[in-house]
Amino acid sequence: MTRKVLLLPGDGIGPEITAQAxxxxxxxxxxxxxxxxxxAPVGGAAYDxxxxxxPAATLxxxxxxxxxxxxxxxxxxxxxxxxxxKRPEQGLLGLRKHxxxxxxxxxxxxxxxxxxxxxxxxxxxxxxxxxIVRELTGGIYFGQPRGIEERGGERVGYNTxxxxxxxxxxxxxxxxxxxxxxxxxxxxxxxxNVLEATMLWREVMERLAPEYPDVALSHMYVDNAxxxxxxxxxxxxxxxxxxxxxxxxxxxAAMLTGSIGMLPSxxxxxSGRGMFEPCHGSAPDIAGKDxxxxxxxxxxxxxxxxxxxxxxxxxxxxxxxxGQVLDDGLRTADLADDSxxxxxxxxMGDAVLEAF
Amino acid sequence: MTRKVLLLPGDGIGPEITAQAxxxxxxxxxxxxxxxxxxAPVGGAAYDxxxxxxPAATLxxxxxxxxxxxxxxxxxxxxxxxxxxKRPEQGLLGLRKHxxxxxxxxxxxxxxxxxxxxxxxxxxxxxxxxxIVRELTGGIYFGQPRGIEERGGERVGYNTxxxxxxxxxxxxxxxxxxxxxxxxxxxxxxxxNVLEATMLWREVMERLAPEYPDVALSHMYVDNAxxxxxxxxxxxxxxxxxxxxxxxxxxxAAMLTGSIGMLPSxxxxxSGRGMFEPCHGSAPDIAGKDxxxxxxxxxxxxxxxxxxxxxxxxxxxxxxxxGQVLDDGLRTADLADDSxxxxxxxxMGDAVLEAF
Ligand SMILES: CC(C)[C@H](C(=O)O)[C@@H](O)C(=O)O
Ligand SMILES: CC(C)[C@H](C(=O)O)[C@@H](O)C(=O)O
Numbered sequence: 001m002t003r004k005v006l007l008l009p010g011d012g013i014g015p016e017i018t019a020q021a022x023x024x025x026x027x028x029x030x031x032x033x034x035x036x037x038x039x040a041p042v043g044g045a046a047y048d049x050x051x052x053x054x055p056a057a058t059l060x061x062x063x064x065x066x067x068x069x070x071x072x073x074x075x076x077x078x079x080x081x082x083x084x085x086k087r088p089e090q091g092l093l094g095l096r097k098h099x100x101x102x103x104x105x106x107x108x109x110x111x112x113x114x115x116x117x118x119x120x121x122x123x124x125x126x127x128x129x130x131x132i133v134r135e136l137t138g139g140i141y142f143g144q145p146r147g148i149e150e151r152g153g154e155r156v157g158y159n160t161x162x163x164x165x166x167x168x169x170x171x172x173x174x175x176x177x178x179x180x181x182x183x184x185x186x187x188x189x190x191x192x193n194v195l196e197a198t199m200l201w202r203e204v205m206e207r208l209a210p211e212y213p214d215v216a217l218s219h220m221y222v223d224n225a226x227x228x229x230x231x232x233x234x235x236x237x238x239x240x241x242x243x244x245x246x247x248x249x250x251x252x253a254a255m256l257t258g259s260i261g262m263l264p265s266x267x268x269x270x271s272g273r274g275m276f277e278p279c280h281g282s283a284p285d286i287a288g289k290d291x292x293x294x295x296x297x298x299x300x301x302x303x304x305x306x307x308x309x310x311x312x313x314x315x316x317x318x319x320x321x322x323g324q325v326l327d328d329g330l331r332t333a334d335l336a337d338d339s340x341x342x343x344x345x346x347x348m349g350d351a352v353l354e355a356f
Numbered sequence: 357m358t359r360k361v362l363l364l365p366g367d368g369i370g371p372e373i374t375a376q377a378x379x380x381x382x383x384x385x386x387x388x389x390x391x392x393x394x395x396a397p398v399g400g401a402a403y404d405x406x407x408x409x410x411p412a413a414t415l416x417x418x419x420x421x422x423x424x425x426x427x428x429x430x431x432x433x434x435x436x437x438x439x440x441x442k443r444p445e446q447g448l449l450g451l452r453k454h455x456x457x458x459x460x461x462x463x464x465x466x467x468x469x470x471x472x473x474x475x476x477x478x479x480x481x482x483x484x485x486x487x488i489v490r491e492l493t494g495g496i497y498f499g500q501p502r503g504i505e506e507r508g509g510e511r512v513g514y515n516t517x518x519x520x521x522x523x524x525x526x527x528x529x530x531x532x533x534x535x536x537x538x539x540x541x542x543x544x545x546x547x548x549n550v551l552e553a554t555m556l557w558r559e560v561m562e563r564l565a566p567e568y569p570d571v572a573l574s575h576m577y578v579d580n581a582x583x584x585x586x587x588x589x590x591x592x593x594x595x596x597x598x599x600x601x602x603x604x605x606x607x608x609a610a611m612l613t614g615s616i617g618m619l620p621s622x623x624x625x626x627s628g629r630g631m632f633e634p635c636h637g638s639a640p641d642i643a644g645k646d647x648x649x650x651x652x653x654x655x656x657x658x659x660x661x662x663x664x665x666x667x668x669x670x671x672x673x674x675x676x677x678x679g680q681v682l683d684d685g686l687r688t689a690d691l692a693d694d695s696x697x698x699x700x701x702x703x704m705g706d707a708v709l710e711a712f
Binding site: 027043070074084087089093119120121124132140141143146148151154155156157158159161162163165166191193194196197198199200201220223224226227229230231232244245247248249250251252254255256258332 | 608
């Protein structure tokens, strides 16, 4: 059965890295993968072309696709948009919400070839392999009521941080199962000493724990988690947390590797369908200059093959090919040091394709 | 005029580090400082003795004091308390709220003598000197409504993230003034691409900027700020942010120095009265063992002398004395490496007093 993959190039460096992913998908097709590829606009690019960051036609295509590959959205060009609903980020948030992509997997993995790129001392990060499981369709990102309004003679801005038991349980199960497949350790991050919403979070995680006797559950306050990531990141295996804390901690964790340009992510719904995208952003400053690192995007293809299309063998071939080009010393500008000459986006894509 | 200083030892290592601060205050008194010292229970210790983390008598004393010195609150002993209002943290939050201590100053300063203690590579942190200005009496910590309740057959937990223009302006001015006295750079951290409450935050910071033409204001999303702190922390001078983001980022920033046991903090109200405390927590695991580092607490005395009692000369004497003991190679267990033998809490206090 032919599966449908939807490419969403987006903004900034999105299109050029998506182009490399598309070449890789072509190669997979030649290797026997039965897929149909479509493309649709999202983010600022969609706003410019259609007046909406998530046009109805894009959402329609997304709903019928088996998997989505997203480049990146956003950029200073659209920062001044008064209407929040029109901002590029709303394209991304809309996709997450409409497709029910509640389970966000954000690995922070240190490639041994790139150990020197970390800002941390080598012994603290060598072998680093953390999986952050972030809840992606709830919490303060989507909570109602929200807005800016006049109260007592001045304006106030407000948002609602809210989680239900079933939302917490659902993401909790993803995390416990992930921990079972990995090192058996799960750290749930909250601020249960202050926030009621996270007290309930902690309670539900505790309630699930007996169902996963092979997983060691621990709890940590978010401020301490931010510290521990800097101090001794290798203490973590799987981390589970809400939407906003996950946003902050997953970026910090990714940066520990020094090579955020290497890290893919997955956002999955209840039936395992998902959206795959690099952890890095749209990097408008280097867009269109053939400078962006396409590897996180190409590794997102691997993650897609593994998680949504059940094609482990092809996923492994991609990951091996990426390892190979790193072994060969190829580095895009974000990773190049004095001893290596930077290659461009397309040349890096060529090299991966060759090694594939 | 005799000024009143209230000691609030609190829990865990709080009492033993407060004891060293008290000795230092005695030394200041002998050097001519006209103060009266009182002590009151707070946190878990107050709950154990009086059934309340912030007894009325403690609050009364706090209201009439010119400055407060707090050790630390909290510990696993009280984690199981069902009633949120009785938890040790509520003692701290209550003091902040009742005394209007909205301006929290959290320096992340790398002592050259301790450069090796950082988990970051030396060139990334040498000379690090960031001041995080955290709003402390608003935001999601205090927002209403909040709670856990039944909705549609299951429980939901919720909190409200809320800021008014006047709250934002008030902390903004503290931060702009701080930037004027320091390097002239102010980075305001928000999540204005998602949260309305922080869109208003950004707008108010922008509105204040023209009044401080000598300060360069920039904005950063909180996820990016967490990354940039890990990647290149020296890009920051003063950072201003809300209560929750400030909780997370100030701990991460403090940990960058590798010696959170060295860092004091101030929480000030509109009239400059304040509470001073170490950035580290109550460390129950080492409580009562004469192992805690008293330096953050002793430096909190210096901060108190500078910010609330206008005694710069004495503040500098304390800071010099602390520099002296570090130069002499004295290290408590948290800072000791293979080449140095750890000294205890009291011995470290002795050394500072001697150098004072
Ligand atoms: C672009 C933004 C809305 C988004 C988020 O905050 O979730 C991004 O930071 C991410 O982490 O995917
Ligand atoms: C103890 C806790 C309530 C407190 C906070 O979150 O503000 C602490 O983490 C701090 O940063 O002072």
